[in-house]
Amino acid sequence: MKIIDAHLHLFNPDERSETMARQVGHENSLPYLENLYKSQGVVAGVVMGNQKLSPDAYRFPSFFRYCIAVGSKYQGPKEEAQTIELAEEHLKRSACVGIKIYAGYTLAYVSDARFTPYIKLAEKYDKPVAIHTGMTAGVRGQLKYSHPLTVDEVAGAYPKVQFVLCHFGNPFLCEAAAVMEKNANVAADLSGLLSGIPDLDRYFHRHAGYVEWMRTWLRYLDDDSRFLFGTDFPAVNIPRYIEYIRRLVDEESLEKIFFHNANRIYGLGL
Numbered sequence: 001m002k003i004i005d006a007h008l009h010l011f012n013p014d015e016r017s018e019t020m021a022r023q024v025g026h027e028n029s030l031p032y033l034e035n036l037y038k039s040q041g042v043v044a045g046v047v048m049g050n051q052k053l054s055p056d057a058y059r060f061p062s063f064f065r066y067c068i069a070v071g072s073k074y075q076g077p078k079e080e081a082q083t084i085e086l087a088e089e090h091l092k093r094s095a096c097v098g099i100k101i102y103a104g105y106t107l108a109y110v111s112d113a114r115f116t117p118y119i120k121l122a123e124k125y126d127k128p129v130a131i132h133t134g135m136t137a138g139v140r141g142q143l144k145y146s147h148p149l150t151v152d153e154v155a156g157a158y159p160k161v162q163f164v165l166c167h168f169g170n171p172f173l174c175e176a177a178a179v180m181e182k183n184a185n186v187a188a189d190l191s192g193l194l195s196g197i198p199d200l201d202r203y204f205h206r207h208a209g210y211v212e213w214m215r216t217w218l219r220y221l222d223d224d225s226r227f228l229f230g231t232d233f234p235a236v237n238i239p240r241y242i243e244y245i246r247r248l249v250d251e252e253s254l255e256k257i258f259f260h261n262a263n264r265i266y267g268l269g270l
Contacts, residue, residue, distance in 0.1 A: 001041060001254060001255060001258060001259065002041060002043050002258070002259045002270075003040065003041050003042040003043065003229060003242065003258045003259055004042065004043060004044050004045070004046070004228075004229065004258070004259050004262040004263060004266075004268065004270070005037065005042055005044070005045040005046065005229065005230055005231050005233070005238075006045075006046045006164075006189050006191070006228040006229060006230040006262035006265075006266065007046060007048055007130070007166060007189045007191035007192070007228075007230025007231065007232055008045050008046070008047055008048065008191075008230065008231055008232065008233040009047065009048055009050060009232070009233060009234065010030070010033075010047050010060070010064070011028065011050070011234070013028055013029070017234065020234040020235070021234045023196065024195075024196060024197055024233075024234060024235070024236055024237040025197055025237050026233070026234060026237065026238070028234065030060070030061060030064075033045075033233070034061060034063050034064075036238060037063070037238070040238060040239055040242060042238075043259075043270060044063060044064070044065065044268055044270060045063065045064050045065070046064075046065050046066065046067065046097060046098075046230075046262065046266055046268075047060060047064050047065070047066040047067070048066075048067055048069075048100045048130065048166070049066055049067050049068045049069035049100050050069055051069065053068060053069075053070075053083055053086040053087060053090065054086065055086070055089065057090075058090065058095070058096070060095070062095075064095075065095050065096070065097045065266065065268060066095060066096055066097065067096070067097060067098040067099055067100040067128075067130050068087055068090050068091070068096060068098075068099050068100065069099075069100050069101075069102060070083075070087055070099050070100070070101060070115070070118040071101055071106060071108070071112075071114045071115045071118060072102065072105075072106050080117075084117045084118070084121070087099070087117075087118055087121055088121055088125075091121055091122070091124075091125040091127055092125070096127070097127060097128070097266040097267060097268065098122065098127045098128040098129060098130055098164075098266060099118050099119075099121070099122050099127070099128075099129050099130070100129075100130045100131075100132075100166075101115055101118075101129065101130070101131045101132065102132050103131050103132050103133065103145050103146045103150065104132055104133075104134075104136040104141040104142060104143060104145045104146025105132065105136060105140075105141045105146075106145070107142055107145060108145060109145055109150050109153075110131055110145075110150055110151060110153075110154050111150070111153045111154050111157075115154075119154065119158055119161060120158075122161055123158055123160055123161045126267075127162075127266075127267070128161070128162040128163065128164050128187075128265055128266060129154075129161055129162070129163050129164070130163075130164040130166055130189070131151055131163060131164065131165060131166060132146055132166050132167070133146050133147070133148040133151065133165045133166055133167060133168075133169040133172070133176065134146060134147075134148065134166075134167045134168070134169045134170040134171060134172055134176075135167070135170060135171060147169070147172055147175065148165050148169030148172050148175045148176040148179050149172075149175050149178075149179060151163060151165060151179055151183075151186065152179050152182065152183065155179065155182075155183035155185055155186050156182075156183060158185075159183075159185055160185070161185060162185055162187065162265055163183075163185060163186045163187070164186075164187050164188065164189055164228065164265065165179070165180070165186060165187070165188040165189070166188075166189050166191060166192070166230075167188075167189065167190075167191055167192045167193065167232070168188040168189070168190055168193070168217075168218075168227075169188070170192070170193055173213065173214060173217040174217060176188060176217070177217040177220045177221060180221055180226060181220070181221055186226075187226040187227065187228060187261070187265055188226065188227055188228070189227070189228040189229070189230040189262075190227060190228065190229055190230060190245055190248075190249075190257070191229075191230030191231055191232040192230075192231075192232030192235055192236070193214070193244070193248075194236065194241070194244060195232075195235045195236055196236070196237070197237040197240055198240065198244075200240065200243060200244060200247065203244075204247065211248065214248060215248065215249075218248075218249060218250075219250070224249075224250070224252075224253035224256050224257060224261075225256055225260075225261055226261065227249070227253075227256075227257050227261060228257065228261045228262040228265060229242075229245055229257050229258045229259075229262065230262075245257070245258070
């Protein structure tokens with residue numbers, strides 16, 4: 001079975017990123033990661049951007065596509081115009097498959113005016129808008145901004161834009177499923193639902209209630225065409241996370257969730 005990792009992060013080599021990768025049994029290098037993916041049947045990865053916009057940003061091997069990070073701070077009119085222009089130049093590239101809004105880390109609702117020009121660009125170039133939803137790492141993020149219900153407003157305002165709820169809004173699964181039920185233009189990726197290198201047998205036993213809660217809301221929509229596999233690397237061990245999602249979702253949905261949905265939604269042409 002072919003796999004697309006629809007949600008990963010690549011960081012410049014430094015002590016912090018090296019430590020993060022080592023903690024999950026990996027290395028923080030592109031050659032290592034590409035070889036690891038190929039050994040697991042992963043044929044492409046979508047990098048969730050964390051770089052400042054510049055013409056030379058996001059230069060990755062062809063194995064990886066990317067979403068640009070936008071709207072992290074308020075800007076003056078001149079600086080904002082320059083940033084919007086840079087964003088459009090990226091969206092013209094085939095390797096750039098969407099935009100990423102770090103709701104919760106950026107202390108603004110996704111309906112904030114700072115995001116509007118970028119959502120309109122996504123609509124113009126028919127590329128998705130991925131939004132961090134649910135729990136944030138660390139205490140500085142604010143959950144009121146990353147709650148999946150906040151996406152309902154922009155999904156209704158821009159029905160032609162494909163939105164992706166990163167992390168399925170975890171742990172606000174009920175609300176994420178409600179937003180998806182109401183808005184046909186909203187999908188969700190299943191990245192970052194656990195971290196580290198857990199013993200999966202122990203995990204599925206100890207967290208049986210949470211697992212069934214997750215399965216309940218995955219099945220609530222009765223539409224497996226709107227869920228995408230993703231890892232949130234380097235937060236997870238990739239082989240272990242692939243096995244985790246295999247065990248979590250229904251057998252008949254595996255190929256759609258692991259490959260076909262991301263291929264369609266992010267326009268990868270694979």
